[in-house]
Amino acid sequence: MATRRAGNDRESVLIDATLTCIAREGISAATVRNIADYAGVTNGLIRFYFKSKDGILQAAYRRFLERLFEAAHGTIGDGDTTACERLERYLLANLSPPIVTPDSLLLWANFLPLTHHDDAMADIRRHWYGRTTHAFRDLIHGALEEHGHTPGDTELRRLSVAVNGLIDGLWIEGSLSAESLDIRELQAIGLDAASRLLDISFSRSPAT
Amino acid sequence: MATRRAGNDRESVLIDATLTCIAREGISAATVRNIADYAGVTNGLIRFYFKSKDGILQAAYRRFLERLFEAAHGTIGDGDTTACERLERYLLANLSPPIVTPDSLLLWANFLPLTHHDDAMADIRRHWYGRTTHAFRDLIHGALEEHGHTPGDTELRRLSVAVNGLIDGLWIEGSLSAESLDIRELQAIGLDAASRLLDISFSRSPAT
DNA sequence: CCTGTTGTTATGCGGTTGCATAAACTATGC
DNA sequence: GCATAGTTTATGCAACCGCATAACAACAGG
Numbered sequence: 001m002a003t004r005r006a007g008n009d010r011e012s013v014l015i016d017a018t019l020t021c022i023a024r025e026g027i028s029a030a031t032v033r034n035i036a037d038y039a040g041v042t043n044g045l046i047r048f049y050f051k052s053k054d055g056i057l058q059a060a061y062r063r064f065l066e067r068l069f070e071a072a073h074g075t076i077g078d079g080d081t082t083a084c085e086r087l088e089r090y091l092l093a094n095l096s097p098p099i100v101t102p103d104s105l106l107l108w109a110n111f112l113p114l115t116h117h118d119d120a121m122a123d124i125r126r127h128w129y130g131r132t133t134h135a136f137r138d139l140i141h142g143a144l145e146e147h148g149h150t151p152g153d154t155e156l157r158r159l160s161v162a163v164n165g166l167i168d169g170l171w172i173e174g175s176l177s178a179e180s181l182d183i184r185e186l187q188a189i190g191l192d193a194a195s196r197l198l199d200i201s202f203s204r205s206p207a208t
Numbered sequence: 209m210a211t212r213r214a215g216n217d218r219e220s221v222l223i224d225a226t227l228t229c230i231a232r233e234g235i236s237a238a239t240v241r242n243i244a245d246y247a248g249v250t251n252g253l254i255r256f257y258f259k260s261k262d263g264i265l266q267a268a269y270r271r272f273l274e275r276l277f278e279a280a281h282g283t284i285g286d287g288d289t290t291a292c293e294r295l296e297r298y299l300l301a302n303l304s305p306p307i308v309t310p311d312s313l314l315l316w317a318n319f320l321p322l323t324h325h326d327d328a329m330a331d332i333r334r335h336w337y338g339r340t341t342h343a344f345r346d347l348i349h350g351a352l353e354e355h356g357h358t359p360g361d362t363e364l365r366r367l368s369v370a371v372n373g374l375i376d377g378l379w380i381e382g383s384l385s386a387e388s389l390d391i392r393e394l395q396a397i398g399l400d401a402a403s404r405l406l407d408i409s410f411s412r413s414p415a416t
Numbered sequence: 417c418c419t420g421t422t423g424t425t426a427t428g429c430g431g432t433t434g435c436a437t438a439a440a441c442t443a444t445g446c
Numbered sequence: 447g448c449a450t451a452g453t454t455t456a457t458g459c460a461a462c463c464g465c466a467t468a469a470c471a472a473c474a475g476g
Contacts, residue, residue, distance in 0.1 A: 026321040028236045032434065042455055053434065106324065109317040113234040116314065162401040165377030166370070173373050193370040196404050240464060250425050261464065
């Protein structure tokens with residue numbers, strides 16, 4: 001029997017339980033009973049903290065995307081470093097755990113279909129997708145300026161799309177073949193490719 | 209009432225109905241009854257052509273991956289063209305419909321989680337993933353040789369991973385924002401980025 | 417015609433789902 | 447020490463799931 005807890009501590013546990021459940025067994029196994037089992041409580045408790053099953057799924061999707069965002073942008077650091085170095089840190093974070101992980105790709109794939117007919121889920125995706133692409137474009141813009149490049153709006157957008165696509169694709173490849181593809185090599189490939197696309201040299205020495 | 213059909217015509221209709229159902233409503237809506245509705249027959253007929261629900265899902269996954277593979281490699285053509293041109297055609301096909309489509313990304317995302325605990329589905333994915341990466345590496349190898357580059361094994365693998373990741377990432381971006389991102393621009397971005405990564409020039413004029 | 421085979425529908429069963437509600441339990445103010 | 451509000455559990459229900467089976471419809475060879 002679970003002991004009583006104060007505040008909305010249980011709410012957080014339930015959200016994490018939802019993510020764990022989806023990552024391990026898929027979205028179709030994310031029933032209220034199963035989620036409650038993962039959290040170590042009984043099913044009725046979910047209805048106490050969330051108005052419906054959709055509610056807890058939305059909260060879980062929000063937390064997942066927020067963690068993904070934070071894992072990348074939390075490593076950039078303050079403005080005391082060069083723009084190029086911050087871009088490098090951002091790229092490296094996007095090619096490292098916990099972003100490059102079988103679980104994160106599984107969660108992403110499980111949530112994505114829900115955003116197609118559920119307006120609330122679609123809004124959540126749009127919100128974090130917008131934040132990510134916007135921040136990413138700024139990073140690239142700063143790094144390019146530091147190297148004397150001053151791209152126009154369309155050129156900047158195209159470069160952002162290209163490098164963003166590169167990172168996303170490597171994220172998939174790394175997450176799907178976590179055993180056969182060394183994480184260090186993945187990072188080396190990503191940084192090298194990004195430096196070629198942007199005509200920028202990063203501080204990290206090219207992998208041997 | 210559906211008219212009687214000869215041969216395994218119904219089987220093909222049922223498989224397509226499964227894909228349509230998953231693309232529109234998601235994997236959790238792919239029930240035997242719902243699939244039968246999409247095919248215009250009654251639910252019992254599925255058991256006549258497939259031994260179980262898993263059977264029809266595996267057949268649908270196989271057909272989906274095969275179509276994706278064919279859509280890309282069917283455009284390469286015979287060996288009467290240069291290796292560089294065949295690579296360009298392959299890249300373009302991977303950045304065009306029917307590969308770049310909301311439906312294809314949705315199907316991919318819906319099927320992927322099934323391959324994690326279902327061994328049969330995992331085998332299907334491994335099979336087509338292997339065929340794709342192998343063919344892709346050969347394409348790049350040929351195109352590089354044509355330009356006088358003779359990369360080592362590790363260098364060739366790294367370039368393949370990078371360009372493959374780039375294409376996959378652009379596929380996601382293009383499929384998710386089919387309205388806001390022009391397909392022509394996506395192709396221009398992809399070809400330009402690939403030519404920079406491989407140090408190869410393609411025949412297609414750079415987009416304006 | 418009739419009869420066996422194959423395609424198709426109709427129906428039912430055991431199990432599970434999401435959801436709602438009420439009962440049981442615990443902390444806290446007074 | 448007890449009433450009250452907050453927290454947890456137990457139970458029931460209508461709907462739906464995959465699957466199995468029997469009945470029915472269409473055609474082929476005799």
